[in-house]
Amino acid sequence: MYNYSEVFTKMENSLMSALKLSKKDFDERYESTKTLKFEAKSDDWYFEELTFIAFYSGFKADTVNKKVGLIKEYFPDYKTVSKFDQNDINKMMADSKMIKHPGKIEGIIKNAKLFPSIISEFGSIHNYLVSLLPDDTDETLKKFYKTVRSKFAYLGDITTYHFMTEIGLNVVKPDRVLIRIFERLGLITHDKQYWELIVHAREFAKATKQKIRYIDMIFVEYGQVKEYGICLEVKPKCDKCELSKTDYCNYKN
Template sequence: MTNQAFPYAEVFAAVEQQVIGTGSKQLGAPAVHEYLSEFKTFADRRFSDDEVFWKLVLVAFYSGFRAATVASKLEVIRRHFPDWQSVAQYGEADIQRILNDGEMIAHKGKVQGCVDNARTLGILVNQYGSFQAFLDSQLPDDSLENLLLLKELLQVKFAYLGGITVYHFMTDIGLNVLKPDRVICRHFHRLGLLESEDQIFKAILEGRRFARATGLPIRYIDIVFVVFGQVKSPNAGISEGICLREPRCAKCSIRSNCAHGDTSAKA
């Protein structure tokens, strides 16, 4: 099936309906809608410099670590990295103090990376007035070329923005990309949109096609597919996802579009 023939809007609507329907059984429909609707406004939001810094901190700590491990330490991490202005002034003694905290994730590379990122953020704020003004100056919405040049620039300037994590950060600050993580790439590969789950850039293009076809923000496309394929998503009322590594095809609303649509699979 070619991309031009693929029923992007219909497939997404079926996934969205199943996510909301499943989550509503536990949380109720209003709570699920409230949780998901937040992700429809990312492209319209103007993030403060401290909000941007916190997203950089999260990217650094989540990179290569189990999400549950980092999530259990968020309060401690926030205590050590309260705002970019304070962190930009940290010296070696401060870094050692953080690493000596028994409650903290003692990873010197991540701690140093957050300090370096605070300093880099400060340089951009001093030069442009705010990080948002720096983003706007790159005209990322004008063309895909501008967006990719910005992606490259962010990788050069900031620590822990690697080939995939840079897209995580860009998604979280409202740019027109999604997070091409293993869940998203698995979905798109099973739907025949990717030849391999390693096609990161193609996954992003396919996410943009879903957004165009539905008229929905790409961040919303991202979160709905993620909830559909995560092991569990308590905030959406999902105790067990559908399109898992071992897919629950008998429960799946889009199995007719999927190369793995074997109804004999785990229910």
């Protein structure tokens, strides 16, 4: 049987060494990821999540990070945005500082216009999402994914999981970093096995008794951050990875 706990502990140890942190400091660094759960949030919180997920989708995080203030100015809350028309879109498209992407901008406005009807039927966006989750089974989560993906604009294959991750559900965003490491570990065999990847991530969380957000964060840091990341896309630092001395990794250089 695959030893998820052993694999993850070896990754944590390797990352801890790369960061030159004690166990206590390492735990503190990721403390906030260990408490995230699906709980009531305001309608505007959900609107902002959908807005930024749309902007971050397919763009470098740095590009969007620099525009966060401006994006918030243009999309302050769902009530304001629900009244937007073509003139507002034209204004944004004419702003040299704004990210000019009609698909994203129109999708966000579409979501804002959708919010009032959901809120009037369910009382809040959160209540609506709760109504789609009668239990925590895989089948329910898969159904939730399909419903939410078709309900809101500008949610795609991966961004729908991104939304589910951000709101605190028991999934991860299967982005290219996680896909790469999971492939190297032989847990998936191709880059479209999003659900299979999520099932493995849930097993890591179960075996280590950690929140899935923490598992997600460790994998992302392990494979993405140039300064101290280990399983990097180019020239992974296998000499710094405890998994290199085991049969768990299919890719050793």
